[in-house]
Amino acid sequence: MSLNGFATLNYFVDDVAAAAAWYERFLGVAPYYRVDGPDGRPAYLEFRIGDMEDELGFIDRRFAPAGAAAGPGGAVMHWHVDDLEGTLARLVELGATVYEPITPHSEAFVTASVVDPFGNVLGIMNNPHYAEIAEKIAAAGVVVG
Structure with a gap:
């Protein structure tokens, strides 16, 4: 499994x-x-x-x-974005607050996260692994949707 x-x-x-x-x-x-x-x-x-x-x-x-916490905390799920700085700026412009500033974890993996106006953590990152897989799927001619 x-x-x-x-x-x-x-x-x-x-x-x-x-x-x-x-x-x-x-x-x-x-x-x-x-x-x-x-x-x-x-x-x-x-x-x-x-x-x-x-x-x-x-x-x-x-x-x-029952017992579910309200507000930010716990795990953060990161969405791949092509423009980390621009996406973070757009989220803040729309009213989100920075939870984790842009944080390099290596030369290739960089993350940030915000708290949306509803109290949820939204993670964003530049993830070369994601980009590689998306490129392979596109090259194979797989159409999603």
């Missing part, structure tokens, strides 16, 4: 519609999937983004497991 790959990253938020609007502005794409709660408000919205159409979802915090 092994992990086969990233499937969906979910964030718990107090206002799903506001979080979706903020991320739509940042990502430049609208959510493709929506589930409404019993009150008619969105309980879950999901985006497909990036080379592999990875899924980024937002769940109304009222559906979080």
Whole structure:
């Protein structure tokens, strides 16, 4: 048994519609999937983004497991970006706050992270391994989506 790959990253938020609007502005794409709660408000919205159409979802915090922490902390999932400095600047411009500044871990791997306006950590990085795999998939003619 092994992990086969990233499937969906979910964030718990107090206002799903506001979080979706903020991320739509940042990502430049609208959510493709929506589930409404019993009150008619969105309980879950999901985006497909990036080379592999990875899924980024937002769940109304009222559906979080008992004892789930609110606010930043725990693991950080990093998204590969081509322009780390520019992406970090754009996130801050949109209202995110720096959680971890641009941090080189080696000559090739550099990370940063922010806390979005909804209290979730969003990691970004320049990852040559990701770029290599994406290039191999493109060269093989694999079409995602």
